[in-house]
Amino acid sequence: MNKKIQKLDETVVNRIAAGEIVVRPCAAIKELVENSLDAGSHTIQIHVKQGGLKSIEIRDDGCGISKVDLPLVCERFATSKLKTFDDLYHLNTYGFRGEALASLSYAGHVKIISKIAESQCAYVCEYEDGKIRPSTSIKPCAGTNGTLIIIEDLFYNNPIRLKMMKSSSEEYTRMVDCVMKMALRNTHVSFTLKRDTQIEPDVYTNGKDTTILQNMKMLYGADMVKDMYETTINENDTPYQFQCKACFTGTQYSNSSKASSSSMTFILFINGRLVDCQPLKKAIQQMYAVLINKQTSPFVYLDLIMDPTTLDVNIHPSKNEVRFLHADPIIVAIVQAIEHIIVAKSAKQTTTTTQLTFHMVSSHFHTYTPTSMTLIPPTPKEPIETDPKSKKISSDSTNSNAKKPFGTNLDPSRTVRTSSRDQKLDKHRYHNSSISVPKKIPQSTSFVSPLASIKFPRQIKLTSIELLRQSIDEECDADLLNIIRNFVYVGTIDGQSSLIQHDTQLYLIHTRHLSQELFYQLCLYHFGNMGTISLEPEPPSIEDLIRLETNNEEVIEYVIDLLKERREMLEDYFSVRLSSTDPLRLETLPILLDTYVPNLDYLPQYLLRLSTEINWNDEHECFRTFADEISKFYSYRMQIYSEEDGDSEEKQHWAIEHLLYHAFKTMLVPSKHLRQAFVKLTEVQQLYKVFERC
Numbered sequence: 001m002n003k004k005i006q007k008l009d010e011t012v013v014n015r016i017a018a019g020e021i022v023v024r025p026c027a028a029i030k031e032l033v034e035n036s037l038d039a040g041s042h043t044i045q046i047h048v049k050q051g052g053l054k055s056i057e058i059r060d061d062g063c064g065i066s067k068v069d070l071p072l073v074c075e076r077f078a079t080s081k082l083k084t085f086d087d088l089y090h091l092n093t094y095g096f097r098g099e100a101l102a103s104l105s106y107a108g109h110v111k112i113i114s115k116i117a118e119s120q121c122a123y124v125c126e127y128e129d130g131k132i133r134p135s136t137s138i139k140p141c142a143g144t145n146g147t148l149i150i151i152e153d154l155f156y157n158n159p160i161r162l163k164m165m166k167s168s169s170e171e172y173t174r175m176v177d178c179v180m181k182m183a184l185r186n187t188h189v190s191f192t193l194k195r196d197t198q199i200e201p202d203v204y205t206n207g208k209d210t211t212i213l214q215n216m217k218m219l220y221g222a223d224m225v226k227d228m229y230e231t232t233i234n235e236n237d238t239p240y241q242f243q244c245k246a247c248f249t250g251t252q253y254s255n256s257s258k259a260s261s262s263s264m265t266f267i268l269f270i271n272g273r274l275v276d277c278q279p280l281k282k283a284i285q286q287m288y289a290v291l292i293n294k295q296t297s298p299f300v301y302l303d304l305i306m307d308p309t310t311l312d313v314n315i316h317p318s319k320n321e322v323r324f325l326h327a328d329p330i331i332v333a334i335v336q337a338i339e340h341i342i343v344a345k346s347a348k349q350t351t352t353t354t355q356l357t358f359h360m361v362s363s364h365f366h367t368y369t370p371t372s373m374t375l376i377p378p379t380p381k382e383p384i385e386t387d388p389k390s391k392k393i394s395s396d397s398t399n400s401n402a403k404k405p406f407g408t409n410l411d412p413s414r415t416v417r418t419s420s421r422d423q424k425l426d427k428h429r430y431h432n433s434s435i436s437v438p439k440k441i442p443q444s445t446s447f448v449s450p451l452a453s454i455k456f457p458r459q460i461k462l463t464s465i466e467l468l469r470q471s472i473d474e475e476c477d478a479d480l481l482n483i484i485r486n487f488v489y490v491g492t493i494d495g496q497s498s499l500i501q502h503d504t505q506l507y508l509i510h511t512r513h514l515s516q517e518l519f520y521q522l523c524l525y526h527f528g529n530m531g532t533i534s535l536e537p538e539p540p541s542i543e544d545l546i547r548l549e550t551n552n553e554e555v556i557e558y559v560i561d562l563l564k565e566r567r568e569m570l571e572d573y574f575s576v577r578l579s580s581t582d583p584l585r586l587e588t589l590p591i592l593l594d595t596y597v598p599n600l601d602y603l604p605q606y607l608l609r610l611s612t613e614i615n616w617n618d619e620h621e622c623f624r625t626f627a628d629e630i631s632k633f634y635s636y637r638m639q640i641y642s643e644e645d646g647d648s649e650e651k652q653h654w655a656i657e658h659l660l661y662h663a664f665k666t667m668l669v670p671s672k673h674l675r676q677a678f679v680k681l682t683e684v685q686q687l688y689k690v691f692e693r694c
Contacts, residue, residue, distance in 0.1 A: 022107045024165065025052025025154055026174035030274070031100035032149055033182050036060035037189065039147065042207060045192045051168030052175060053154050061146040064116035067123045070138050074110060074127040076102040101149075102130050108154040109133075114147040179203045180219045181267050181274055185303060187215050212247055212301070224249060224299060229345060233337045240326030242306040244334055249299045250342050251292050251605060264288065265299040271308060275322045283335045286676060290512045290635055291342055302334065343601070343637070447476045449669045451525035460528045464620040468524050468627070472669050480670035480678065483507070489661050492653045495638035498661065504684035512635050513677035515660055518668045520631035522592040523574075527623070530575040531591035539585035542578070548604040559611040560584055566616070574626065590630070593663055596655075598634045606633040636660055 022028050029046065036044045039062025047057045065073055076099055104110055105127040115122035122143025126133040155162040165171055172195055183191035183205045190207030194200075205218055217225045233244040266281045268274070280302075288298045310325040324330070449472055483502045490499035490506070498509050523530075542563060546556050563570070563578060570576040575590035586607070589598075609629050615621035638652065 022103045022154075024174065025056065025171050026178050028052065028056060028104055028107075028151060028154065029058070029175050030178050030182070031104070032056070032058045032151075033179065035100065036062055036147070037182075037186060039063045041146065041189060043190045043192075046175075046179065046194070048172065048175060048193075048195050050196070051165070051171030052151075053162070053165060053168060053171065054152065056151040056154070057148065059146065059148045061144070064119075064145055064147055065112065065114040066116050067119070067138060070112065070114070070123060070125045071132060073112065073125075074101045074105040074130050074132075076130060101127075104151055105130050107158065108156060109152045111150040111152070112147065113141060113143050113150075115143045115145050117145050176202055178274075184212065184215050184219055184267065184301065185269050185272070185274075187212065212245070212303075216247065216301070220299070227251075228299075229341050231337065231341055233334060235330075235333055240306075240310070240330055242304060242330055244305070244337075245303040246334070246338060247301040248338055248342070250345055251296075251609075263297050265297065267301045269303045270322055270324070271305060271311060273322070277322070279327065280331050280334065282676075283331050284338065286510065286513070287335050287339050290516055290632065291339075300338070304330075304334075306330075447478075447481065447669065448473055449521065449525065450667055451521060454525065456526075456529040458529050462527075462619070462623075464623055465524060465527050467620065468624055472521055472524070472671070475671040476669050477672045477675065480672075480674055483678065484664055484668055484670050487665065489657050492656050495652065495656070498656060499681075500661075506681045506683065508679040508681055510677040510679075511656060511660065512637065513674060514664050514668065514670075516631045516635035517671065517674055518631075518660075518663055519592050519634040520627050521669060522667070523590075523627040523630045524623075526590075526592060528573050532575045532577065532588040533591055533597065534588050535586060539579060539587045542584040542586055542607065545586065545604045545607055549608045555608075555611075559608060562611045562616075563607075573623075574630070592630070592634055593659070596634070596659060599637045602633055602637070606630075 022031070025048070029048075029052065033044060033046075036058065039060060041060035041062035043061045045059045049055045101110065106129055110127040111124065112127070113122055113124045121140045123138050124141045124143075125138045126136045128134075132138070155165075176193060179191060179193045180203055183189070183203060187205075187210045188207055189205070191203055191205045192201045193203035195202065203219065205215055210218075213225055213228060213230060216228065227250045228247055229250055230245075230247045233242075233246060235242050264281070264285055266284065268277055268280065270277075284298075284300055292298060306324060311322060449469070452469070483500075487500040487502045487507075490501055492498050493508070496511060498511055500507050500509055542560055543556060546559050550556065564584060567578045567580075570578065571588075575588055576586070577588040579585040579587055586603075606629065609632075610626075613629055614625045636656070
């Protein structure tokens with residue numbers, strides 16, 4: 001049945017459009033606050049009832065609205081901020097579409113009282129459906145300079161939208177969050193937000209030209225500012241010129257016990273406009289994910305200033321989303337700058353730790369003494385055997401079941417090639433293993449970690465450890481497993497990311513994400529059987545290391561007492577040996593991967609987190625959180641190499657390819673949450689289509 005096309009009534013069109021802009025009371029608050037800021041206000045007072053559904057009142061001391069403009073103020077596309085389309089690329093105001101007040105008049109009852117400085121009195125007018133309400137007119141009244149806007153009965157004509165509002169308290173919470181964000185940047189404006197009949201405001205700033213950090217302290221609390229870092233990122237010598245003022249928490253801040261890395265507080269202003277940018281937010285979340293505990297909620301504030309001609313603000317009527325040119329390099333520059341500061345502040349200065357040399361003693365691997373902290377190609381040695389009772393190395397090994405050097409029985413067709421010449425890497429084989437690499441992992445097959453096949457001198461039968469190991473197998477992602485087991489390593493990008501090829505696809509891999517997962521699994525399977533890295537010539541003092549992170553005497557004393565109390569368990573299960581005499585010293589660290597030494601710039605942070613992030617009261621949670629902290633500490637981070645010590649960037653890249661990625665391929669069981677570490681760049685079919693068109 002054909003239906004005749006007809007033009008919708010203007011009122012219907014406007015009500016539909018209003019639903020896009022005023023999605024909920026919080027959106028109305030944002031639009032009205034932006035109008036007040038555009039009017040040059042120094043004081044903005046907001047009062048809401050029943051979460052804004054009954055009424056919203058917002059009063060400012062801005063320039064006001066003249067009597068002659070009042071008839072047009074609620075008509076769609078009536079604005080004083082834009083005249084031509086080209087003006088979009090030179091905007092210096094929040095509003096420009098002329099739709100906010102119009103939409104509010106279609107969604108509720110609007111009343112405006114306004115006075116300009118030149119007028120002897122204020123004027124009041126009521127609106128409905130974009131026009132002055134019938135039977136009313138513009139009338140003079142008493143009032144101060146500025147504007148008072150009252151919105152009543154929001155969504156009275158949209159019962160479905162009204163039912164979608166869960167509760168007035170939840171809507172008010174959204175308003176508080178929005179106003180706090182707006183108040184944070186606009187330090188020259190005094191903000192007040194109250195609800196219903198309460199006297200004390202829930203949001204208040206004094207507007208006395210305070211700094212961002214001072215405003216942050218008033219709005220979000222003093223605890224946050226204690227671990228807050230501030231920086232300005234300038235990129236003036238690049239094609240994508242921009243400036244970004246950033247404030248962000250470090251590794252010690254924790255918002256709440258319910259927080260997680262996925263609940264990061266992210267506040268982004270671009271050219272003064274509160275907006276959202278999912279690619280930037282996701283990149284910062286991934287960066288934090290490997291620096292902080294999963295139960296920590298970071299806080300990030302970014303104020304980005306860029307050329308208006310590179311910015312498109314006309315994406316959606318709500319103006320919450322923007323797009324800009326050169327997004328990828330800008331995001332990379334911001335994330336790297338933040339990460340650099342967090343790492344530098346966390347590690348402070350590499351003092352005693354950089355002077356240490358390491359002697360690695362493994363219960364089932366080789367011995368190897370690196371000349372520095374940098375990962376370097378190991379020197380092959382004969383297999384050794386460990387006496388399980390004394391945990392000392394026995395040089396006269398006679399075990400007939402000793403493993404053969406890795407690669408002895410491996411089909412050359414499975415080796416990783418690095419060039420079109422199919423050059424094999426047999427000369428670089430260094431790891432003892434008999435693990436075979438399957439060609440294809442069936443989707444329906446229940447998978448068991450290759451680490452489960454390793455025979456250790458000491459058998460651990462703790463139920464909690466067995467359950468944690470079992471969860472690794474249960475969370476395995478079959479698709480990622482096929483990629484991990486059959487990839488071809490292409491090359492290192494920047495030390496943090498590498499390229500791999502699987503079948504006809506090319507992937508960008510976040511090395512640190514995978515390494516953290518690998519070391520978590522290694523910790524659980526090597527539980528109670530870890531070799532040791534001896535810190536020589538003199539083991540560092542625990543107190544000296546902790547002082548690199550904090551000067552709080554109570555915290556330092558608490559950490560030392562806790563480590564002393566747990567000394568026996570730390571050495572027995574995790575090969576973390578502490579001295580038996582004062583001052584307490586750290587003598588050994590565990591070996592999780594043959595010849596791998598973690599970046600010891602993070603050692604002070606690691607020791608401090610053992611006292612704050614480990615659940616010592618429950619066995620299962622204790623071992624899980626401990627393995628989680630070890631994996632963060634051991635996860636790969638690029639180190640500053642010293643040519644005087646024989647280190648080089650090439651050696652670090654060698655270690656990434658032949659040590660870490662080889663371990664990923666043979667040992668790692670990827671879980672579903674690692675999907676964010678795999679970015680598919682392209683595939684042969686897509687490239688073929690491109691070249692075919694050429």
